[in-house]
Amino acid sequence: MVKPRGQGLARGTSRVVTVEVLPVPAPTIATSTVPRANVGVAYFQVLRTAGGRTGSWSWQPGYSPPGWLHLRTSTGALSGKPGPTDVGVDALAVRFTDAVGRSASVTLPLPVTAWTSVSVGAFQGCGLQSDHTVWCWGADDFGQSGSTSNLGSKDPNKTPTQLGSDSDWVSLAAGDFHTCGIRSNGTAWCWGSNEFGELGTSSNIGTNNPNPKPSQVGTATDWAQLSAGRWHTCGVRTDATLWCWGSNSDGQLGSDPDSSPEPVQVGTDADWVQVSAGGWHTCAVKIDQTLWCWGANDFGQLGVAPDAGTPTVQPAPQQVNGSWATVAAGDRYTCATRTHGTLWCWGRNTDGQLGDATNVGSETPNPDPHQVGVDTDWAGLAAGVNHTCAVKTGGTTWCWGDNAFGETGAAAIPGPTTTPTQLGTATTWSQPTAGSGASCGLAADGTAWCWGINDAGQLGSTTHIGTAAPNPTPILVGSG
Secondary structure: OOOOOOOOOOOOOOOOOOOOOOOOOOOOEOOOOOOOEEOOOOEEEEOOEHHHOOEEEEEOOOOOOOOOEEEOOOOOEEEEOOOHHHOEEEEEEEEEEEOOOOEEEEEEEEEEEOEEEEEEOOOEEEEEEOOOOEEEEEOOOOOOOOOOOOOOOOOOEEEEEEOOOOOOEEEEEEOOOEEEEEEOOOOEEEEEOOOOOOOOOOOOOOOOOOOOOOEEOOOOOOEEEEEEOOOEEEEEEOOOOEEEEEOOOOOOOOOOOOOEEEEEEOOOOOOEEEEEEOOOEEEEEEOOOOEEEEEEOOOOOOOOOOHHHOOOEEEEEEEEOOOEEEEEEOOOEEEEEEOOOOEEEEEOOOOOOOOOOOOOOOOOOOOOOEEOOOOOOEEEEEEOOOEEEEEEOOOOEEEEEOOOOOOOOOOOOOOOEEEEEEOOOOOOEEEEEEOOOEEEEEEOOOOEEEEEOOOOOOOOOOOOOOOOOOOOOOEEOOOO
16 A cells, blocks of 8 residues: 555654755856056956855955056956056956855956057057057958958957967058058068058968968068058168068059069168158158159159149159158158158148148149148158148147048048147147048057047947047047
């Protein structure tokens, strides 16, 4: 007979049940690394425990945390904003204690970095940080941002992404659809579009295939300076020789007539100090402070009159009269500073990119250098597609030209800005760079800022990303 449930024991008896209580394991901190912090950018990171254990967080006894960093004991949230004096690597010594008093500790390296240079192309930006790593943002349809997350697509990389893992980069140059850089061993590397061999390699040449991985340019180990243009690249080596590669459709390589994926020497001179690659022309300064330009001259961008206003090609360097300090070749125009601090521009002036109203709005060539204002304290400059930015010795930045998207830093207005407009009131700018519809600059405190259009993420921020909205006020790169 089956006994009814609950009748298995005789009346007046009881059953002893032994319950084994297993010990709860000691807490473990799951967070093993924390991301770097950038000067001037708000930092936020939450520390985690294995299994989501509850308890409290603290600094390890005897550890003095950096003054800018705060730890929320209830959640393990790290927050703060580092300043320029915080650059370096701190070893964060944190402890977690659970509800019964058991604890776990971990030490986490936290790098704090600042920007040391920034360069913007047509739709991408790249910057060099104080630890010699390279970070890029914006369009990556040709691999020009060096990332594979949105490779080959029009989707932007919204915030800076590290290029590989190398930490030996010393300089950068962003072109329209490719980017190049020099490493500490003197080698040159390029990535992005290689349709015309502008990367210095024959890989994927003649195609639209993206090339996100840097390719070495030849075998030379003595590159001193690079400049990336639309479809060509040029560089000066430590022996003061000048070399160019990529498209030679208009003689911009300084040779005649073929394009080349391998560096081609410009003449035989060994006295070059700085080069700038533009849209279809190139300009460079020599040790004796003479300025030379070559390539397309349809708008007088070489500083010599074109033949009756018709497109001409000058593969041999043409001298521009005067004594010059630096030069910046734009899309179809050129600007340069003279040794006494004045600034001059020539070539196309459809949008006031020459800094005055001469032939503005027309396709009339302007081969004669036009002085920009009367100031004698210009220290550096950058020429974009149709706008120009320059910095003065006092640390102010000024821009002029096309301002459809706020790229001159002025409130977006219809029509060109034909005279220099100061970017805000800051006096701490040290380096401007100009692209297609955007500009970027480096501040003395190691922060990088961009302004203009952000349709492809070229401002390094999510502000108005993917739209044509103007952004005339500088936006902090990496600010989300």
